[in-house]
Amino acid sequence: MAAIGAGAERQLSFGEMIRDAAAVALVALGLALPLVGFQTVDRGAGMILETRFGAMFYAVGVIFVGRFVLGLIDAGRGRPILAASGAFSAAWVLNAIFDVAPPIEHVTLGWLTWLVAMTIALRAWFVLRRGARPAGRDGTRAGALPAVWLERVGRLVVPAALTFAVVMPFLPFADQRLVDLGILVLTYTMLGWGLNVVVGLAGLLDLGYVAFYAVGAYSYALISINLGLNFWETLPFAGAVAAFFGVALGFPVLRLRGDYLAIVTLGFGEMIRLILLNWDDLSNGAKGIGDIPRPSFFGLQFTAAPREGVAAFHEYFDLDFSPIHRVIYLYYIILILALLTNWFTLRIRKLPIGRAWEALREDEIACRALGINPTTTKLTAFAIGATFGGFAGSFFATRQGFISPESFNFIESAIILAIVVLGGMGSQLGVVVASVVLIGGPEWFRDLGTFRMVAFGALMVAVMIWRPQGLLAHRDPTVRLPAAPGRPP
Amino acid sequence: MEYFVQQLINGLTLGAVYGLIAIGYTMVYGIIGMINFAHGDIFMIGGFVSIITFMVLGVFGITWVPLALVCMLVMAMAFTGLHGWAVERIGYRALRNAPRLAPLISAIGMSIFLQNYVQLLQGARNKPLPPIISGGIELMTSSEGFTVKLGYMQIIIMVTTTVIMVGFTLMIARTPLGRQQRACEQDMKMARLLGVNVDRTISLTFIMGAALAAAAGLIWLLYYGIIDFYVGFLAGIKAFTAAVLGGIGSLPGAMVGGLLIGVIEVFYAGYFSSAYKDVAVFMILVLVLIFLPTGLIGRPDIEKV
Numbered sequence: 001m002a003a004i005g006a007g008a009e010r011q012l013s014f015g016e017m018i019r020d021a022a023a024v025a026l027v028a029l030g031l032a033l034p035l036v037g038f039q040t041v042d043r044g045a046g047m048i049l050e051t052r053f054g055a056m057f058y059a060v061g062v063i064f065v066g067r068f069v070l071g072l073i074d075a076g077r078g079r080p081i082l083a084a085s086g087a088f089s090a091a092w093v094l095n096a097i098f099d100v101a102p103p104i105e106h107v108t109l110g111w112l113t114w115l116v117a118m119t120i121a122l123r124a125w126f127v128l129r130r131g132a133r134p135a136g137r138d139g140t141r142a143g144a145l146p147a148v149w150l151e152r153v154g155r156l157v158v159p160a161a162l163t164f165a166v167v168m169p170f171l172p173f174a175d176q177r178l179v180d181l182g183i184l185v186l187t188y189t190m191l192g193w194g195l196n197v198v199v200g201l202a203g204l205l206d207l208g209y210v211a212f213y214a215v216g217a218y219s220y221a222l223i224s225i226n227l228g229l230n231f232w233e234t235l236p237f238a239g240a241v242a243a244f245f246g247v248a249l250g251f252p253v254l255r256l257r258g259d260y261l262a263i264v265t266l267g268f269g270e271m272i273r274l275i276l277l278n279w280d281d282l283s284n285g286a287k288g289i290g291d292i293p294r295p296s297f298f299g300l301q302f303t304a305a306p307r308e309g310v311a312a313f314h315e316y317f318d319l320d321f322s323p324i325h326r327v328i329y330l331y332y333i334i335l336i337l338a339l340l341t342n343w344f345t346l347r348i349r350k351l352p353i354g355r356a357w358e359a360l361r362e363d364e365i366a367c368r369a370l371g372i373n374p375t376t377t378k379l380t381a382f383a384i385g386a387t388f389g390g391f392a393g394s395f396f397a398t399r400q401g402f403i404s405p406e407s408f409n410f411i412e413s414a415i416i417l418a419i420v421v422l423g424g425m426g427s428q429l430g431v432v433v434a435s436v437v438l439i440g441g442p443e444w445f446r447d448l449g450t451f452r453m454v455a456f457g458a459l460m461v462a463v464m465i466w467r468p469q470g471l472l473a474h475r476d477p478t479v480r481l482p483a484a485p486g487r488p489p
Numbered sequence: 490m491e492y493f494v495q496q497l498i499n500g501l502t503l504g505a506v507y508g509l510i511a512i513g514y515t516m517v518y519g520i521i522g523m524i525n526f527a528h529g530d531i532f533m534i535g536g537f538v539s540i541i542t543f544m545v546l547g548v549f550g551i552t553w554v555p556l557a558l559v560c561m562l563v564m565a566m567a568f569t570g571l572h573g574w575a576v577e578r579i580g581y582r583a584l585r586n587a588p589r590l591a592p593l594i595s596a597i598g599m600s601i602f603l604q605n606y607v608q609l610l611q612g613a614r615n616k617p618l619p620p621i622i623s624g625g626i627e628l629m630t631s632s633e634g635f636t637v638k639l640g641y642m643q644i645i646i647m648v649t650t651t652v653i654m655v656g657f658t659l660m661i662a663r664t665p666l667g668r669q670q671r672a673c674e675q676d677m678k679m680a681r682l683l684g685v686n687v688d689r690t691i692s693l694t695f696i697m698g699a700a701l702a703a704a705a706g707l708i709w710l711l712y713y714g715i716i717d718f719y720v721g722f723l724a725g726i727k728a729f730t731a732a733v734l735g736g737i738g739s740l741p742g743a744m745v746g747g748l749l750i751g752v753i754e755v756f757y758a759g760y761f762s763s764a765y766k767d768v769a770v771f772m773i774l775v776l777v778l779i780f781l782p783t784g785l786i787g788r789p790d791i792e793k794v
Contacts, residue, residue, distance in 0.1 A: 035607065039610065263729060270726070275765075469588055
């Protein structure tokens with residue numbers, strides 16, 4: 001018993017647990033009453049009010065039970081609760097998969113019930129595990145476990161993941177939807193890696209990264225439409241324009257510290273979007289730019305009926321026409337671009353400029369004393385991050401064939417930043433894991449609509465509370481002293 | 490001249506909203522040094538609680554305007570305050586000693602959650618409020634026939650804001666609660682040693698900020714007659730700009746900054762271009778941070794080694 005309740009907290013008696021759960025339920029009732037209990041329903045010109053007290057009391061009841069059971073777990077009744085809640089949530093999932101009998105009509109409440117049961121099961125499992133281990137290392141283990149795990153497994157996982165990424169479009173189960181999803185995940189991985197240069201390495205919190213994504217997309221669209229250049233010819237220009245914007249926006253704000261920098265970059269991101277929205281002559285305003293040239297495979301078009309004198313991909317290679325050819329080609333473009341970003345970042349970390357970024361992140365004053373010019377160092381980070389954002393934007397434009405300011409709102413910046421931070425700042429592998437979890441997961445459940453974004457927000461909060469340093473928080477020292485002879489490395 | 494006066498009146502009304510929201514930002518920043526990104530959405534929830542209270546009152550047949558307004562204000566402040574408390578308790582308290590970015594990410598997550606949660610529960614469409622108070626005083630008429638109008642609604646808004654702000658200032662300046670709040674702001678560890686319940690004080694800060702934002706939500710609803718789940722994002726950023734302009738951490742600064750931002754936004758829309766009024770506000774944010782990082786009434790932030 002003593003080992004289980006390892007914290008300094010006193011054991012609660014049964015009555016106290018009931019009282020605690022009742023207090024939590026009361027707060028939940030207060031939170032739920034106005035927004036869950038009442039619903040404003042649009043009816044013609046006006047609105048009418050409907051009540052949902054049943055749903056409200058059910059939700060509050062579930063929260064009461066959940067809190068009480070959490071109390072029981074802390075009091076050392078973890079084992080039966082783990083069994084019960086685990087069985088309950090497993091049965092719930094099986095029921096949902098095989099569609100036997102909906103236990104509750106209300107979908108949202110069903111998910112809430114399942115979520116509470118899952119949380120209880122996880123909590124019981126964690127508490128039991130903690131109880132089984134020797135106490136005293138609680139503080140260090142939270143951070144150390146994934147680092148050790150990463151070092152051991154990383155060598156295996158990285159080549160495996162890379163191989164999977166390369167052969168994925170040709171696997172038997174890969175339909176167009178899955179390859180499209182792969183493109184999306186890789187786009188965000190690339191954006192995450194690009195932003196990682198700014199946030200993870202240089203430690204500059206940028207909430208307006210989507211601005212460079214937008215600049216890249218628009219400069220690609222405008223250059224390729226007006227000058228008739230193809231994808232690969234336009235790409236460097238788009239990257240250069242984005243880099244220019246990175247420097248131009250970065251220059252005035254680099255004196256600012258952390259949070260202020262975040263808000264100003266957010267302001268810049270919104271400014272770019274508003275200008276694109278309102279400057280009709282340049283960007284065609286809210287209507288956006290359409291008919292952006294698609295990339296071609298060494299001049300071969302991915303169309304069923306190519307223009308006169310232009311070869312089509314499927315004709316040249318004697319294949320039946322299929323729209324998936326273009327999707328697969330796009331997949332490989334973004335894979336190459338993303339890997340390029342990653343490779344560049346890994347290499348530049350070892351150059352003096354990369355070392356200077358990381359030093360600057362750790363202590364700016366010490367850096368200045370050592371003769372590092374913070375302005376140019378930060379500007380390089382901004383410019384390089386922006387370049388990759390611009391590349392990704394170009395790819396986005398050519399993939400969609402249509403861009404409008406709508407695609408570049410703040411939520412995109414927040415998602416990219418979330419990928420970097422949730423993955424563990426500065427961790428390249430963490431970015432991949434986070435973008436698979438955050439983009440692949442919700443995209444797969446796109447039918448859920450608004451639920452998806454509710455879950456996204458809740459997930460961001462939950463992961464931050466569970467692991468404030470990110471999922472794979474592992475900072476590799478850039479410089480390691482060589483192991484002294486005779487001492488184990 | 491008449492046009493100018495009219496714009497000034499409109500700007501001050503809008504500025505009252507920004508000022509009330511900005512206080513929440515500035516207090517939270519002052520006490521735990523984080524930007525409460527979800528604060529704009531707390532403001533939005535205040536607006537929603539107001540309109541739901543209004544409709545519930547309609548069901549009970551309470552239509553006497555002053556009573557209805559007071560009920561809406563009290564209900565909005567109470568329930569939104571509870572939301573503010575819950576946001577801090579769930580999203581931020583565990584992260585008080587975490588790496589600097591963690592609470593900010595958590596706050597962004599909270600903001601996304603609250604927006605979509607309200608959209609899920611109440612629908613994505615605009616929620617209209619029937620005009621409760623109409624009419625006004627005609628202050629002056631120019632030779633071209635342009636009339637300057639001070640609506641009764643605007644009078645009520647300004648009076649309400651003034652009363653709330655005076656009450657709030659007195660609470661911070663005079664009551665034990667306000668003293669504890671200021672003590673925690675200056676030195677949390679010392680305040681704790683002297684017996685101040687720091688957790689409770691921080692919770693109260695969030696509740697107070699949320700209650701003021703709820704008042705702002707009610708005012709927004711009354712003034713524009715419409716609210717939707719997305720309104721908190723832009724209003725939140727503008728209010729944050731107001732807090733920065735006034736000097737973050739300073740309560741009178743937030744009020745002054747809010748009024749200034751409101752006036753600037755309305756004047757820019759009135760004299761230059763309505764499409765770029767938000768760009769103008771962001772421009773101010775950038776310029777202030779570059780040339781006047783401590784704001785109008787802020788205290789200098791010295792970086793120590």
